[in-house]
Amino acid sequence: MQAIIIGFMGSGKTTVGRELSESLNVNNHDLDEIIVNQIGESISSFFKTHSEAEFRKIERQQLQKAMNLEGILSTGGGTPMQNSQIFKATSIPVFLLDAVDETILKRLTKESGRPLVEKLGMDGILQLKAKRQPAYEAISDYIIHTDNKTPQAVSKEIINKL
Numbered sequence: 001m002q003a004i005i006i007g008f009m010g011s012g013k014t015t016v017g018r019e020l021s022e023s024l025n026v027n028n029h030d031l032d033e034i035i036v037n038q039i040g041e042s043i044s045s046f047f048k049t050h051s052e053a054e055f056r057k058i059e060r061q062q063l064q065k066a067m068n069l070e071g072i073l074s075t076g077g078g079t080p081m082q083n084s085q086i087f088k089a090t091s092i093p094v095f096l097l098d099a100v101d102e103t104i105l106k107r108l109t110k111e112s113g114r115p116l117v118e119k120l121g122m123d124g125i126l127q128l129k130a131k132r133q134p135a136y137e138a139i140s141d142y143i144i145h146t147d148n149k150t151p152q153a154v155s156k157e158i159i160n161k162l
């Protein structure tokens with residue numbers, strides 16, 4: 001693995017991961033996508049048919065496996081929360097994609113299908129973001145601000161730090 005991308009929902013992890021891996025000509029791995037392939041249903045439906053706790057168990061197992069892959073790994077917004085030791089222990093650079101609340105809200109209202117957005121609503125989502133921020137920062141090697149930047153510009157910033 002050459003880089004790990006973390007950040008809150010709507011911070012642009014998936015898009016930037018794709019862009020970055022194309023620019024570097026390396027494999028792209030998206031943890032949410034890996035999990036969806038494993039469980040055979042959408043994350044949203046899995047939260048309903050099973051539970052968030054079961055999702056977190058699978059997320060942890062898949063993260064452990066994914067750490068051995070080559071290329072770029074973008075994670076889910078909640079992945080760092082119970083797995084901070086895994087991120088702290090690795091020598092792979094961890095990039096936090098950061099954005100102000102306003103940007104996150106704009107991006108999340110455009111995209112749907114996130115169980116926590118449905119469950120918590122926008123106020124709850126912003127509270128969750130604030131609560132997670134210290135944990136994100138604690139495991140990051142670099143913080144990249146993504147407000148008003150294209151995925152290409154963010155990807156270039158990351159490449160300059162690799």
Ligand code: S3P
Nearest residue numbers: 008009010032043076077078115
């Ligand atoms: C989650 C974020 C989602 C997905 C799941 C839980 C979270 O990923 O893993 O819905 O707890 O923040 P994205 O950040 O890619 O939306």
